Amino acid sequence: MEIKHDLYLGDCEEVLKKIPDNSVDLVFTSPPYADQRKNTYGGILPDDYVDWFLPKTEHMLRVLKPTGTFVLNIKEKVVKCERSTYILELILAMRKQGWLWTEEFIWHKKNCYPGKWPNRFRDAWERLLQFNKNKKFNMYQEEVMVPMGDWAKIRLKNLSETDKIRDESKVGSGFGKNISNWLTRDKAYPTNVLHLATECNNKNHSAAFPEDLPEWFIKLFTKAGDTVLDPFMGSGTTNIVANRMRRNSIGIEILSEYYEQVKSEISPVELYLFESKDKYGHN
Numbered sequence: 001m002e003i004k005h006d007l008y009l010g011d012c013e014e015v016l017k018k019i020p021d022n023s024v025d026l027v028f029t030s031p032p033y034a035d036q037r038k039n040t041y042g043g044i045l046p047d048d049y050v051d052w053f054l055p056k057t058e059h060m061l062r063v064l065k066p067t068g069t070f071v072l073n074i075k076e077k078v079v080k081c082e083r084s085t086y087i088l089e090l091i092l093a094m095r096k097q098g099w100l101w102t103e104e105f106i107w108h109k110k111n112c113y114p115g116k117w118p119n120r121f122r123d124a125w126e127r128l129l130q131f132n133k134n135k136k137f138n139m140y141q142e143e144v145m146v147p148m149g150d151w152a153k154i155r156l157k158n159l160s161e162t163d164k165i166r167d168e169s170k171v172g173s174g175f176g177k178n179i180s181n182w183l184t185r186d187k188a189y190p191t192n193v194l195h196l197a198t199e200c201n202n203k204n205h206s207a208a209f210p211e212d213l214p215e216w217f218i219k220l221f222t223k224a225g226d227t228v229l230d231p232f233m234g235s236g237t238t239n240i241v242a243n244r245m246r247r248n249s250i251g252i253e254i255l256s257e258y259y260e261q262v263k264s265e266i267s268p269v270e271l272y273l274f275e276s277k278d279k280y281g282h283n
Contacts (some may be wrong), residue, residue, distance in 0.1 A: 002241065003225075003246055007233070016059035016063060016231060019063045022063070022064050025068045026222050026227075027228075030074065031074065033075050034049045035077060040147065046084045048273050054093055064163075068133065069221040070131040073127070074127055099130060099133070101129065105129075109125065109196070109197065110197045113263055148185060148188050150187060209237055211240070229251070229252075231252045233251035
C-alpha cells in the first residue's frame with residue numbers, strides 16, 4: 001500500500017480550497033489559542049476568534065468524509081479574572097454551520113508542574129472536542145481498549161444479583177449494564193479522559209503536543225490507508241504519527257521554518273508548496 005504525505009506551505013483557509021470534497025477521514029489539529037503566543041503567530045483576540053476560525057471549519061466540513069471525524073484540541077483562557085467563553089461560542093457557531101458536537105474528551109497532563117495565582121490554580125487539562133457531519137461515523141473502539149486494571153479484582157470479586165443481569169438505566173435512556181460480562185475479559189473500553197504527559201522533547205515549537213495524543217485518536221477513528229489532515233501542522237506531530245501508522249496525511253503550515261522541519265522528517269513524502277502571506281498558523 002502506497003502512503004502519501006502532502007505538505008503545504010501557506011494559509012490553511014486558502015490551501016483547504018484545493019483539497020477535494022469528502023476526501024479526509026480524520027481532521028486532528030490544534031490551532032493557535034486565543035491571544036496566545038503572539039511572538040509566534042500574531043495572536044487572535046478572544047472576541048475575534050469565532051469569526052477567524054469559522055471560514056476554516058467551513059472548508060473542513062466540506063473536505064471531511066460523511067463517515068469522518070474532526071477532533072479539535074483547544075483551551076480557553078482567563079480574561080479579566082474570569083474564564084473566556086470563546087470556545088463555547090465557537091461550539092455553538094459550528095453547530096449552526098452544520099457540525100454535530102458529538103463528544104468531548106479531556107487531556108489530563110500528568111506531568112503538569114505546580115502553580116497558583118491569587119484566585120486559581122494551574123490548569124492540568126485541555127479540551128479535545130469531537131465534531132462529525134453525521135450521527136453515524138467510523139469509530140474503531142476496540143483499537144483503544146485498556147487493561148482491566150486492579151479494580152476488577154475487587155469490583156468483580158463478589159457480584160450482587162443485580163450485577164448478574166442487565167441493569168437498565170434508571171433515567172430511561174435505554175442504556176444498561178451487566179457487570180458479569182466483564183468477568184473473563186482482559187481489557188475494557190477507556191473513558192473520555194486521557195492521562196498523558198506533555199511533550200518534553202525539543203520539538204523546536206512553542207506548543208507541540210505528545211505523539212500519544214494524535215496516535216490515540218488516529219487509532220480510534222481511522223484504519224491503515226485512511227487520510228488524516230492537520231490544517232495547523234506546526235512541528236508535524238500529527239503527520240509524523242500518521243506516517244508511522246501507515247495513514248495518508250495532509251499537513252498545512254504557514255511558517256516556513258516549521259514546514260521545512262516537517263518536510264525533512266517525513267520520508268517518503270509528496271510535497272506541495274502553496275504560498276501565502278497570512279500571519280496566522282498552528283499548534
